[in-house]
Amino acid sequence: MNQLTKATPTAVTVAPPNLGASNDVTVSDLQISRLKILQANSDLVKETDAKPGSVIDVDTGDIKAMKGDKPLKFIIVGSKKTWLIEENGTYTVLPATHKNEYAWNENGIKRTYFHSFFVLLPDDVNNGNPFPYELSFSSTGLTAAAMISKHLLLQKHKMAPSWGLTFEANVILRKKGKNSWFSLQVTKTSPTSAEHQKLAESFSTINYASKPEVTTAKYEEESF
Numbered sequence: 001m002n003q004l005t006k007a008t009p010t011a012v013t014v015a016p017p018n019l020g021a022s023n024d025v026t027v028s029d030l031q032i033s034r035l036k037i038l039q040a041n042s043d044l045v046k047e048t049d050a051k052p053g054s055v056i057d058v059d060t061g062d063i064k065a066m067k068g069d070k071p072l073k074f075i076i077v078g079s080k081k082t083w084l085i086e087e088n089g090t091y092t093v094l095p096a097t098h099k100n101e102y103a104w105n106e107n108g109i110k111r112t113y114f115h116s117f118f119v120l121l122p123d124d125v126n127n128g129n130p131f132p133y134e135l136s137f138s139s140t141g142l143t144a145a146a147m148i149s150k151h152l153l154l155q156k157h158k159m160a161p162s163w164g165l166t167f168e169a170n171v172i173l174r175k176k177g178k179n180s181w182f183s184l185q186v187t188k189t190s191p192t193s194a195e196h197q198k199l200a201e202s203f204s205t206i207n208y209a210s211k212p213e214v215t216t217a218k219y220e221e222e223s224f
Contacts (some may be wrong), residue, residue, distance in 0.1 A: 032118065032147030033059040034134045035072075035170065037182050053171045053182045055134070064121060067171035067182065074119035074169075075192055076162045077132055077200050078208035086110040094135075095209060104193065114138045115145040122166060126221050130199055137198055140174065140183060147186045165189045 025099035038045050040052040048055060053067030065072035076183045081096035083207040095098070095112060116136040121129075152162050192200065 027215050028111075032132055033057050035064060037184065039181055052174070055184075063090050064123075065169075065171065066172055067146075071187070072169045072171070072184065073122050073166055074117075074133075074135065075122065075166050075196060075200050076117050076119055076148070077203040078118035078206060080118075080163065080208050082114045082116065084112040084114065086112075102198055112138055113142070115125050115142060115149075117145075117148065118203070118206075120163075120196065120203070122196055125196060125199060130202055137184075142182075143167065151189055158215060161197075161201065161204065163197055163204060164190045164192055165197070 013092055014059055016074045029115055034057075035055055038052055038054045038056065039049055039080055042052070044050055044056070044061070047159065051063070051066065054063050055065035055072055063070075083094045083096050083100065085092040085094065115138070116134055116138050118132045119135050120132050122131075148167065151165060151167070155162055155164060166189065168188050168190070169186045171182055172185045174183050
């Protein structure tokens with residue numbers, strides 16, 4: 001049985017990576033992993049020792065947060081909004097804009113809206129991993145995305161950067177009728193340390209926008 005590991009934070013000073021001309025760097029130039037919350041029916045729950053309600057790095061299986069044990073702390077360095085369109089076995093990923101944000105499912109076409117944030121995890125930075133993750137929200141998870149956006153808008157009104165805040169979110173169990181699922185709930189924010197702000201700023205000029213993508217392979221977007 002595979003074992004998922006839980007990192008123990010240590011104090012490590014991490015210098016911002018050399019990104020060269022940041023204006024020319026896009027998200028495709030970086031190896032960015034996604035964060036995923038494990039639901040009760042997740043294959044990873046069946047195959048490993050991970051418990052439902054754990055937030056993991058999908059590439060390494062490392063546990064980043066757990067329900068009732070460890071909140072997820074993150075610093076936002078970028079964001080994007082996309083539509084996943086499914087039609088006749090073909091999946092198309094398109095940037096969401098004000099012109100298509102109210103598109104509806106119709107004529108056998110299924111559309112799923114995602115609001116994604118690119119985040120640094122302070123614990124990871126302290127452990128020597130100075131690279132961002134993708135944290136995506138869809139469906140009922142958009143409530144958390146809206147709360148994050150509200151805080152970012154307040155930062156903008158203060159003429160302060162998004163990375164000036166460190167968010168903290170707890171894993172909670174939501175229920176509706178007979179259905180239940182795990183989700184993230186933003187509980188508080190705090191000022192980001194000067195060291196982490198310097199690192200976050202180096203990633204903030206990267207172009208995180210999605211390019212249109214079409215594939216016939218099953219598209220799996222990790223989201224909350």
